[in-house]
Amino acid sequence: MSGLAQSEQRPHIILFISDDHGWNDSGAYGDGYIKTPSINQLAAEGMKLTHAYAATPLCSPSRCVIQTGLMPHRNGGHKFGTPIQSGIMTMPEYFKKAGYYTAHFGKFHHNPRKRFPYQHIRKDETAAASFLMNYKRKQPLFLVVCSHPPHTPWVKNEIYDPSKIKLPPNFVDTPETREDRARYYSDVTLMDQMLGSVINVVDQKGWKDETLLIYTTDQGSNWPFSKWCVYDGGLRVPLIARWPGEIDPGSIAGGMVSLADLLPTCLNAAGEEIPAGIDGKSFLPMLRGQRTSHREGVFGTHTGNDNGGPGIANACPARTLRTEHFRYIVNLSPETPFTTHITGCKSGPHYLPHWDSWLKKAEKDPHAAQLVRRYLKRPQEELYDYRKDPFELNNLASHPEYAHVMKSMRVQLLEWCESQKDTEGVKVLNPLR
Incomplete structure (x- = not known):
């Protein structure tokens, strides 16, 4: 060789x-x-x-x-x-x-x-x-x-x-x-x-x-x-x-x-x-x-970023578990609007005009309005079934028929956060289980 x-x-x-x-x-x-x-x-x-x-x-x-x-x-x-x-x-x-x-x-x-x-x-x-x-x-x-x-x-x-x-x-x-x-x-x-x-x-x-x-x-x-x-x-x-x-x-x-x-x-x-x-x-x-x-599954975390200032920085931490068929998400600060460079940057080389066009269309179009709301406002918990919903459009977290999936994935995610010394994740997940 x-x-x-x-x-x-x-x-x-x-x-x-x-x-x-x-x-x-x-x-x-x-x-x-x-x-x-x-x-x-x-x-x-x-x-x-x-x-x-x-x-x-x-x-x-x-x-x-x-x-x-x-x-x-x-x-x-x-x-x-x-x-x-x-x-x-x-x-x-x-x-x-x-x-x-x-x-x-x-x-x-x-x-x-x-x-x-x-x-x-x-x-x-x-x-x-x-x-x-x-x-x-x-x-x-x-x-x-x-x-x-x-x-x-x-x-x-x-x-x-x-x-x-x-x-x-x-x-x-x-x-x-x-x-x-x-x-x-x-x-x-x-x-x-x-x-x-x-x-x-x-x-x-x-x-x-x-x-x-x-x-x-x-x-x-x-x-x-x-x-x-x-x-x-x-x-x-x-x-x-x-x-x-x-x-x-x-x-x-x-x-x-x-x-x-x-x-x-x-x-x-x-x-x-x-x-x-x-x-x-x-x-x-x-x-x-x-x-x-x-x-059998992969874990994911998000803490956020401070660069960019108000309206651009992201302060919406989350934890997640993805299995073959499901994704479970817990949003640690659901009260905080989900802002990013996409939503907040309005000029310069990183400005992307499509977001403003989504906002404008959302004024009259129900589908656009729903997507904009979903992006800006995250619930405490989310659950998606990829067999039926590959683009994560239907949150199943409150559906009784998925309660057993929610319970199992909550426990798995909590135990993983504990093993990672992730005190923020543990603090939010503990009362949910």
């Missing part, structure tokens, strides 16, 4: 992590209009996971989970921009210790910076392909590429016809929504090109068979009921892995995984022992086709 003279069978490992990419916004995950040839190629040549979930629906808390294998309250970085606790090992430390050369390109969104000592760091994610092409070290490479797209501001749309875009049922159909959606699609396509440049270099160098290449994103897209929200739109993510000879091409796995599982999975692939005491669990056996399941 070229490039692995001193590392024997240990693979190069590349994580490509985009920013704010909706789980089903690619051809590989069922969108027939969006142009994502690189993601589609990766899925055709590797395994597509259909039930992967971020631990939290905001950028920096989610990336701290990926980098540590610890859920938000255990690593400490559960609020946007807050640092991880002392004494916690991170991805670059684990892989440097394992003999890998570590490099990070693009968005570096975890604090404090010194706790993530990659040996090579560049802000420009587009420089990753050149670095990879010129990499000649004998050490195996652990490379993380974090694209800025499709985070806002989105690029100008010169590709898509807004009228041809299929909107999900939890969107309000307005011209502004379609124009924003076309710009978002354009940014997804830009990100896909960046991914393609990395894939092409791996293949051109002859590294394809000796490289575990994983694509995912930090959380859901920057749309209502997605980012900032502990719904599937905010927590469910695309996850595709390619490793010829180890992962069957064109395979699909429906087992539930958390992004906390990425660290132990990559260490497992490198032949390293999985650290004791972390929350993540290796899903390498599922990638290799040795298992069809991984977790």
Whole structure:
């Protein structure tokens, strides 16, 4: 194997992590209009996971989970921009210790910076392909590429016809929504090109068979009921892995995984022992086709963010448990209006006109009014049955026939919050059980 003279069978490992990419916004995950040839190629040549979930629906808390294998309250970085606790090992430390050369390109969104000592760091994610092409070290490479797209501001749309875009049922159909959606699609396509440049270099160098290449994103897209929200739109993510000879091409796995599982999975692939005491669990056996399941359920948390000020900052914490068929949510501050950059930002590069168009349409349209109310005002508890309601439109928390599901999931979530030393979650859940 070229490039692995001193590392024997240990693979190069590349994580490509985009920013704010909706789980089903690619051809590989069922969108027939969006142009994502690189993601589609990766899925055709590797395994597509259909039930992967971020631990939290905001950028920096989610990336701290990926980098540590610890859920938000255990690593400490559960609020946007807050640092991880002392004494916690991170991805670059684990892989440097394992003999890998570590490099990070693009968005570096975890604090404090010194706790993530990659040996090579560049802000420009587009420089990753050149670095990879010129990499000649004998050490195996652990490379993380974090694209800025499709985070806002989105690029100008010169590709898509807004009228041809299929909107999900939890969107309000307005011209502004379609124009924003076309710009978002354009940014997804830009990100896909960046991914393609990395894939092409791996293949051109002859590294394809000796490289575990994983694509995912930090959380859901920057749309209502997605980012900032502990719904599937905010927590469910695309996850595709390619490793010829180890992962069957064109395979699909429906087992539930958390992004906390990425660290132990990559260490497992490198032949390293999985650290004791972390929350993540290796899903390498599922990638290799040795298992069809991984977790019975995945937990998620949201604390919020202060940046942006009143009307933009989000102070609506939530906890959630997702199983195969259900999602249970407890909102810790249901009395607080759910504000985000979507609702409060009215100018500048991050302004998205579609929200104001939703408000205007809601003045006369009952469906629009209902969606706006649901976004701005969250009840204490929510329950959704994905077999009947994949877009989480019908809250079943008060339905007597689901009382047993509510009781069981409340207890599970409470016990998990206790294990995480999540005092805020425990305080709210305890009286509900």
